[in-house]
Amino acid sequence: MASQIPSKFDINTTYTMNSGYRIPALGYGVYQTPAAECESVTLHAFKTGYRHVDSARVYRNEQPCADAIRASGLKREDIFFTSKVPPKSMSYEAAKKSIESTFSQTGLEYVDLYLIHAPHGGKEARLGAWKALVEAQKEGKIRSIGVSNYGVHHLNELEEYIKTSGVGGTIDVGQWEIHPWLPRNDIVEWSRKRKVVIEAYCPIVRGERKDEPVLKKLAEKYGKTWSQILLRWSLQKGYVPLPKSVTPSRIEENAAIYDFKLDEDDMKSLDFPESYAPCSWDPTVSND
Numbered sequence: 001m002a003s004q005i006p007s008k009f010d011i012n013t014t015y016t017m018n019s020g021y022r023i024p025a026l027g028y029g030v031y032q033t034p035a036a037e038c039e040s041v042t043l044h045a046f047k048t049g050y051r052h053v054d055s056a057r058v059y060r061n062e063q064p065c066a067d068a069i070r071a072s073g074l075k076r077e078d079i080f081f082t083s084k085v086p087p088k089s090m091s092y093e094a095a096k097k098s099i100e101s102t103f104s105q106t107g108l109e110y111v112d113l114y115l116i117h118a119p120h121g122g123k124e125a126r127l128g129a130w131k132a133l134v135e136a137q138k139e140g141k142i143r144s145i146g147v148s149n150y151g152v153h154h155l156n157e158l159e160e161y162i163k164t165s166g167v168g169g170t171i172d173v174g175q176w177e178i179h180p181w182l183p184r185n186d187i188v189e190w191s192r193k194r195k196v197v198i199e200a201y202c203p204i205v206r207g208e209r210k211d212e213p214v215l216k217k218l219a220e221k222y223g224k225t226w227s228q229i230l231l232r233w234s235l236q237k238g239y240v241p242l243p244k245s246v247t248p249s250r251i252e253e254n255a256a257i258y259d260f261k262l263d264e265d266d267m268k269s270l271d272f273p274e275s276y277a278p279c280s281w282d283p284t285v286s287n288d
């Protein structure tokens with residue numbers, strides 16, 4: 001992954017995953033996007049140039065995302081769609097059902113990426129859910145697979161299972177809350193060693209850090225907004241940021257991050273290796 005970080009980015013930049021498929025380096029998140037407006041805002045994201053939508057069973061908006069994909073006029077293969085196994089569906093059987101429900105509700109022929117949403121339910125449940133993902137991948141329903149909110153201990157458990165169980169699969173993507181105030185350097189290092197593509201959720205910290213002096217300074221220097229500074233930081237780190245907005249002007253603002261580059265010192269000024277300040281839930285620390 002680290003070696004993949006390009007020196008120049010544009011809205012069509014992609015990374016190659018362990019699965020061999022490619023993933024767009026900018027995503028559009030739809031957590032808390034009401035189903036009733038999800039199709040229209042996702043269509044606005046497509047018009048703006050996003051080609052990657054991050055949904056989940058628990059967001060209850062997979063179907064309007066799929067409707068937007070169909071209504072966009074874009075080719076299916078030019079759009080990247082993600083869903084996730086709900087934390088309450090963590091077993092082999094339940095995860096299989098979750099995957100089946102995604103297909104029956106969306107009418108999609110395949111899903112680009114299916115993640116385990118969180119490492120809940122205990123070891124057997126986690127490994128069972130992984131087996132269900134691998135089987136769906138072998139059937140061609142899902143192209144790439146991965147995990148979200150896994151701590152290093154969960155990742156090691158999964159790696160051991162992949163190596164020894166015969167079930168196999170590769171961890172193509174990991175998704176975590178990552179931003180300057182939650183850099184998760186241990187998880188990032190683990191993932192980079194294995195070429196796991198790192199997705200960053202809450203990349204703009206839900207607006208909670210907008211008044212940080214360092215963001216004000218950088219926003220002024222580059223003539224960009226605090227949100228664009230954070231998203232550019234994420235891109236330059238080699239992550240796949242997943243900003244969410246239901247506001248058309250913000251959807252556009254969050255994609256207008258390709259006409260400037262943070263210099264090395266400014267990237268360093270956003271380095272807080274000791275900070276550990278989640279703004280969302282944090283299942284990485286769970287020990288069940």
Ligand SMILES: NC(=O)c1ccc[n+]([C@@H]2O[C@H](COP(=O)([O-])OP(=O)(O)OC[C@H]3O[C@@H](n4cnc5c(N)ncnc54)[C@H](OP(=O)(O)O)[C@@H]3O)[C@@H](O)[C@H]2O)c1
Nearest residue numbers: 029030031054201202203204205206227243244245246247
């Ligand atoms: N795997 C997981 O457990 C997990 C957890 C959380 C999130 N995620 C994924 O990551 C995505 C992003 O995370 P998130 O939605 O929690 O947080 P976020 O993207 O950091 O922040 C979203 C919030 O910021 C506002 N916003 C967006 N752009 C803005 C801008 N340019 N200026 C000012 N405010 C702006 C949005 O408001 P409006 O919408 O009102 O414009 C919304 O309230 C989610 O949608 C989801 O796909 C995954």
